[in-house]
Amino acid sequence: MNEAMAAEQPLLEVKELKKYYPVPKGWFSKTESYVRAVDGLTFEVHAGETLGIVGESGCGKSTAGQLITQLLEPTAGEIIFAGRKLTGMNEESVRRIRRDLQFVFQDPFSSLNPRMKVLDIVAEPLIVHGLAKGKQLRTEVIRLLETVGLGEHHADRHPHEFSGGQRQRIGIARALALKPKLIVCDEPVSALDVSIQAQILNLLKDLQDQFQLTYIFIAHGLPSVKHISDRIAVMYLGKIVELAERDQLFHRPKHPYTEALLSSVPVPDPRLRKKRVPLSGEPPSPANPPQGCAFHPRCPYAQDLCRQVAPPLESKESGQLAACHFPLHEGGMAL
Numbered sequence: 001m002n003e004a005m006a007a008e009q010p011l012l013e014v015k016e017l018k019k020y021y022p023v024p025k026g027w028f029s030k031t032e033s034y035v036r037a038v039d040g041l042t043f044e045v046h047a048g049e050t051l052g053i054v055g056e057s058g059c060g061k062s063t064a065g066q067l068i069t070q071l072l073e074p075t076a077g078e079i080i081f082a083g084r085k086l087t088g089m090n091e092e093s094v095r096r097i098r099r100d101l102q103f104v105f106q107d108p109f110s111s112l113n114p115r116m117k118v119l120d121i122v123a124e125p126l127i128v129h130g131l132a133k134g135k136q137l138r139t140e141v142i143r144l145l146e147t148v149g150l151g152e153h154h155a156d157r158h159p160h161e162f163s164g165g166q167r168q169r170i171g172i173a174r175a176l177a178l179k180p181k182l183i184v185c186d187e188p189v190s191a192l193d194v195s196i197q198a199q200i201l202n203l204l205k206d207l208q209d210q211f212q213l214t215y216i217f218i219a220h221g222l223p224s225v226k227h228i229s230d231r232i233a234v235m236y237l238g239k240i241v242e243l244a245e246r247d248q249l250f251h252r253p254k255h256p257y258t259e260a261l262l263s264s265v266p267v268p269d270p271r272l273r274k275k276r277v278p279l280s281g282e283p284p285s286p287a288n289p290p291q292g293c294a295f296h297p298r299c300p301y302a303q304d305l306c307r308q309v310a311p312p313l314e315s316k317e318s319g320q321l322a323a324c325h326f327p328l329h330e331g332g333m334a335l
Contacts, residue, residue, distance in 0.1 A: 009083070010044035011182060011214055012068070017041040017077035019063055023287050035287045037063045039238035041077070042313070047181070050208065050215040052229030052246070054222060054261070056283060060238040061218045062106070065184040068216065069103045070094045082181065099129060102175040106187040108167035112159040118145070118170055119155040125177045144173040147210075148203060165196035169203070176207065182214045189224055201227050222265050226250060234258045237294040238286055240313055244320030254322035256299045293325070301326055 018038055025032035038060045045051045053061045066072040068079055070086055079086040081101060089097070105111035112121055122141045126132045132140045142152045148169040159167055168188060175183050185204065189197040205228060207213060219225050225232055232249045234242040234257065242255040253259045260277040279298045284290050290297055296306040305325050313323040 008046060011047040011082060012045040012216075013078070013080040014041050014043050014064075014068065015078040015080070017064065017067060017079065018075045019060075019067055019072060020075045033287050035285075036238045036289065037286060038067060038074075039286075039289075041238075041240055043233060043240065043243060045182070045214060045216060047214050048208075048212060049230040050217055050228055052225035052232040053216060053218045053235060054220065054225045054232060055235035057220060058283060058286070059235040060286070061220075061235050062186050064235070065103070065186045065216060065218050069101055069184050070098070071103065095128075099178040100181040102178065102180040102183045104168075104171050104175050104183060104185045104188045107191055108164050108171055109159075109191070111171055112167055114159055117156055117158055118150075118162075121159075121170060122155075122173050122177060125174060129178060131178070140177075141173075144176055145170075147176065147207070148173045163196075164192050165199060168192065168200055172200075172203065172207070176211070179211070180213070182216070184216045184218070186218045187220065188217075190219065190221065197224060198227075204228060222250075222261060234261065237283060237289055239294065239323065240321075241295065241324070242320065242322045243313070244318075244322075248318060248320050252318060252320075252328075254316050254318070254320055254327040255295075255324045256301050256328065257295050258322075259328060293323070 018036070018040055020034035020036055023033045023035055041064055043051070053064065055061050063072065067074050074087060077087065081097065084097065086094070086097065119138065119141050122144055123137050126137060126140060141155060145151060145154055150166065150169055150173070159170070162170065189200050192200065201224060204215065208215060215228070217225060217228050226246060229246050231243065231245055233240045234255065236257050242249065242253065242258045249258060250262065253262060256277070260279050263277040277300065281298055284294060284297060292308045293299070293302070293306040293311055296302040299306065303326065309325070311323045311325045313321050316322050316327045
């Protein structure tokens with residue numbers, strides 16, 4: 001993030017955001033515990049930037065995206081978008097704010113209504129918000145399809161007639177229809193072939209330049225996040241454990257979990273050797289997180305303090321944020 005961007009008011013502010021799901025004890029019993037899907041997220045997103053959110057499956061990153069776009073109601077915390085507090089808004093106010101806040105779903109196969117033609121799918125948000133009708137509506141839909149690399153001849157077809165990449169382009173066109181300020185992309189390329197992934201990522205970057213868009217890009221694959229993001233937040237068990245500029249995070253990670261994720265990325269040249277950081281076991285249950293640092297049962301550098309006290313997300317010597325009592329230095333070993 002450059003200095004000018006850091007000085008301006010954030011487009012999105014997320015403060016101590018939480019989403020807990022109750023776990024019943026039995027059919028007729030009171031709630032025993034909660035699944036902490038999202039457990040105290042705090043971050044900012046500035047206009048024109050892309051914040052990547054990455055982590056293993058089940059870490060809460062998709063839930064965070066749905067909370068930000070008001071598809072889910074948070075248990076606690078605040079979401080402030082363009083100076084307006086979204087949490088606690090009534091349904092009509094949320095409907096109006098959705099013109100500026102859109103979502104691109106992970107699965108292009110299930111996110112489109114199979115009974116509707118592409119024309120109707122892309123036109124639906126325009127109709128709901130009363131922005132176009134008649135010939136003007138069709139003209140606007142064709143323009144949107146052409147913007148994402150499709151054509152007028154695609155408008156009267158159904159979703160099953162398209163490939164996965166084409167369907168995701170339709171989903172992106174639908175998200176663009178209301179000229180939003182922020183788009184949350186929830187693993188938009190994970191269901192696509194590798195070659196198609198690159199096309200969609202390049203399309204998203206081109207659209208960002210063309211329409212001055214801001215993205216939250218959610219993924220579990222680090223290469224796609226690196227390709228598109230300005231800053232990256234690493235999530236583990238419902239929390240952000242590291243937040244840094246893209247190049248900082250990839251070259252000088254501070255959290256052992258980030259180091260382990262980076263070490264798992266395949267190297268294209270087999271002659272190059274890469275240090276592997278093994279992770280033992282599976283992530284703990286979000287219904288029963290461990291005491292202290294949630295990562296300590298799998299961390300190769302864990303010490304007694306890690307097992308007792310949860311580390312705060314705070315600035316380290318390079319300025320990047322990490323939730324770790326013993327952050328890594330540039331050599332990749334704990335300080």
